[in-house]
Amino acid sequence: MAVITTDTDxxxxxxxxxxxxDEITDSQSVHSAREADYPxxxxxxxxxxxxxxxxxxxxxxxxxxxxxxxxxTDYFHTVADVGWxxxxxxxxxxxxxxxxxxxxxxxxxxxxxxxxxxxxIIGSVxxxxxxxxxxxxxxxxxxxxxxxxxxxxxxxxxVQALPLQERPMFIGILAAxxxxxxxxxxxxxxxxxxxxxxxxxxxxxxxxxxATLLLTMYFFSDSPKPSDVTRMKLSQKIAQLDxxxxxxxxxxxxxxxxxxxxxxxxxxxxxxAVIGPFVAFAVLITAFIYNQIRxxxxxxxxxxxxxxxxxxxxxxxxxxxxxxxxxxxxxLPTYYQVVRGYSPAKSGYMMLxxxxxxxxxxxxxxxGTSAMGYYAPFMLFASITMPIAAGLIxxxxxxxxxxxxxxxxxxxxxxxxxxxxxxQNAVQTVLDADDIPLGTSIMLFSQSFGPSVxxxxxxxxxxxxxxxxxxGLVPGVSGADIEQMxxxxxxxxxxxxxxxxxxxxxDESLIQTWYFVVGLACTTMIGSLMIxxxxxxxxxx
Numbered sequence: 001m002a003v004i005t006t007d008t009d010x011x012x013x014x015x016x017x018x019x020x021x022d023e024i025t026d027s028q029s030v031h032s033a034r035e036a037d038y039p040x041x042x043x044x045x046x047x048x049x050x051x052x053x054x055x056x057x058x059x060x061x062x063x064x065x066x067x068x069x070x071x072x073t074d075y076f077h078t079v080a081d082v083g084w085x086x087x088x089x090x091x092x093x094x095x096x097x098x099x100x101x102x103x104x105x106x107x108x109x110x111x112x113x114x115x116x117x118x119x120x121i122i123g124s125v126x127x128x129x130x131x132x133x134x135x136x137x138x139x140x141x142x143x144x145x146x147x148x149x150x151x152x153x154x155x156x157x158x159v160q161a162l163p164l165q166e167r168p169m170f171i172g173i174l175a176a177x178x179x180x181x182x183x184x185x186x187x188x189x190x191x192x193x194x195x196x197x198x199x200x201x202x203x204x205x206x207x208x209x210x211a212t213l214l215l216t217m218y219f220f221s222d223s224p225k226p227s228d229v230t231r232m233k234l235s236q237k238i239a240q241l242d243x244x245x246x247x248x249x250x251x252x253x254x255x256x257x258x259x260x261x262x263x264x265x266x267x268x269x270x271x272x273a274v275i276g277p278f279v280a281f282a283v284l285i286t287a288f289i290y291n292q293i294r295x296x297x298x299x300x301x302x303x304x305x306x307x308x309x310x311x312x313x314x315x316x317x318x319x320x321x322x323x324x325x326x327x328x329x330x331x332l333p334t335y336y337q338v339v340r341g342y343s344p345a346k347s348g349y350m351m352l353x354x355x356x357x358x359x360x361x362x363x364x365x366x367x368g369t370s371a372m373g374y375y376a377p378f379m380l381f382a383s384i385t386m387p388i389a390a391g392l393i394x395x396x397x398x399x400x401x402x403x404x405x406x407x408x409x410x411x412x413x414x415x416x417x418x419x420x421x422x423x424q425n426a427v428q429t430v431l432d433a434d435d436i437p438l439g440t441s442i443m444l445f446s447q448s449f450g451p452s453v454x455x456x457x458x459x460x461x462x463x464x465x466x467x468x469x470x471x472g473l474v475p476g477v478s479g480a481d482i483e484q485m486x487x488x489x490x491x492x493x494x495x496x497x498x499x500x501x502x503x504x505x506x507d508e509s510l511i512q513t514w515y516f517v518v519g520l521a522c523t524t525m526i527g528s529l530m531i532x533x534x535x536x537x538x539x540x541x
Contacts, residue, residue, distance in 0.1 A: 353405075
């Protein structure tokens, strides 16, 4: 039996990977089957529609909470958990991303996708039925777990359904759909909140989830797995999921976010309650990294993939760009509703410039990459324009003109949309087909990890700055008191003059929080400069 050794990059001899002739034949036959089975016509568009619907479901579930935050804080009489309503969703999403990446490689794609859809629906119902703030947080965690599987599945299905050269255009279309859903979530949330109440911001996802469940059941069929996977026993597949790594990784991230959410708000930075979680994070993440090195190619995150320059660059870029966009999206409705006094519905309408510009940017990226072949220029453009847009937004105050609000936020959305999908195109260009699910899960982890940490840090900055800026303006209100109050409740009972001073203080707290966003936006330049200039038109499958 002949033995051939090839480098995954350029076919140079190497000892890293050994492939038998039978395995090559099997892989080629599977690839040929994929080429022959690519859907076309109405079947393809029904599949794309279903993926778009799934992304819409998850994106709305992830982001609709931003508009409802003021009402939720008033209902539960707490500001302390605001960061967790968003962070815990992304925490569970990014912590389970690697597990789902392997699950799609080992099990039925359709089965894993449907399972994830059911979990997402359950999470949304739990959020809508929440009677306490902790129950809402648990519901958000369950919903995040479900969306992790759905998000990975969308890219895995897309790879299965399209040849490489056509993917950037369809990724652009789906990115536009996801962008519309993400950025219109506050708009939808405002309308729902004003007419039905904040609980329906979560209940609304249930019927959408059922619809996507049925579409998946009737219009999607699995492709055959390679023979080495089909020969594996169930116990072997479960072992390949690397559940030990997940048992280390999830509490590690939880410890990190607990430390960030408590530091400077509930406890001082040098207190044991803050230092303890940081130490736990360090110990657990060290054990996680050791386990990845020990397991080699069977690890949740194979190091040979992480060593690729484009993967590292893409992770840096998407972590920062998504963190930038999410913090702005999360705190802009607060600015509109609290500082400007807009209704929830109007604050949602004010997100339209970001929605429209972000959609245009995503389409420009998708069409431009398909035409030019290169995604790196769009990432570089985003790295230049996002810091400028974020800097302009820090100038917002109680008297900012309507035109400035529209232009500055629209500029931010355009920059976000143009750069966002670059890392995913890089994954599908530089990695072998069999490694794309794992590479995708790594990028999706970074896409979720960035906002999770960014929202937690922004929450600490906002509450600390708010406590400092309100000192002397609202008698007897400390940082601990602020955590137990809704944002609108702080202003109740104050004279018009004093109310304006408090609004200015809240505005200053938001601006000081947005300085952090400017820093994140500037850091995207590292990723865009490191990324390889590889063309999607010349990649060898």
